[in-house]
Amino acid sequence: MTDFLSEHKFEGLKVNHVSRELRLFSTELFELIGIRFEDTSELERQVIAAFCFGALNAIVQRDELNQPQAHALIVALLINEFKYSEKQAVDFAEDLIHATNKEYHPVMNAIIHRGIDGHYQYEKNMLDNLRHNILEVINTVKKKA
Numbered sequence: 001m002t003d004f005l006s007e008h009k010f011e012g013l014k015v016n017h018v019s020r021e022l023r024l025f026s027t028e029l030f031e032l033i034g035i036r037f038e039d040t041s042e043l044e045r046q047v048i049a050a051f052c053f054g055a056l057n058a059i060v061q062r063d064e065l066n067q068p069q070a071h072a073l074i075v076a077l078l079i080n081e082f083k084y085s086e087k088q089a090v091d092f093a094e095d096l097i098h099a100t101n102k103e104y105h106p107v108m109n110a111i112i113h114r115g116i117d118g119h120y121q122y123e124k125n126m127l128d129n130l131r132h133n134i135l136e137v138i139n140t141v142k143k144k145a
Helices: 007-033 042-063 067-080 086-098 106-123 127-144
Strands: none
Touching (some): 042 067, 042 086, 067 086, 086 106
16 A cells, blocks of 8 residues: 555656656757757767766766666666667766776766766756856867867
């Protein structure tokens, strides 16, 4: 009778909520930069996805999610929102996870940290700051490419 109170169901609801939050965050980023997903380059998609991974890291800390949940969430985001194949998404997710170590990939690590800041800006409805943040990251990476 109290099945609706089970911890497993609460965890599922939490993951669903975070998944929705990440989708909304990525949608907001595309709207802020004024580029439709279909019109982005592969480099732009990778930068935005890494930025979103930074946001996920902030959410994982806030909501006390475990690593398997975080891994599943980034893979799902990469497949559903960034249109990567399952293999591409899993491989990219592994690179993102390794890039949390600055020595592995300093540029990707910096993008992830800017995404952490971006999530704060998103939560506080500081959308002009968020727009500036993501555009600065994209433009910097494009100049170095």
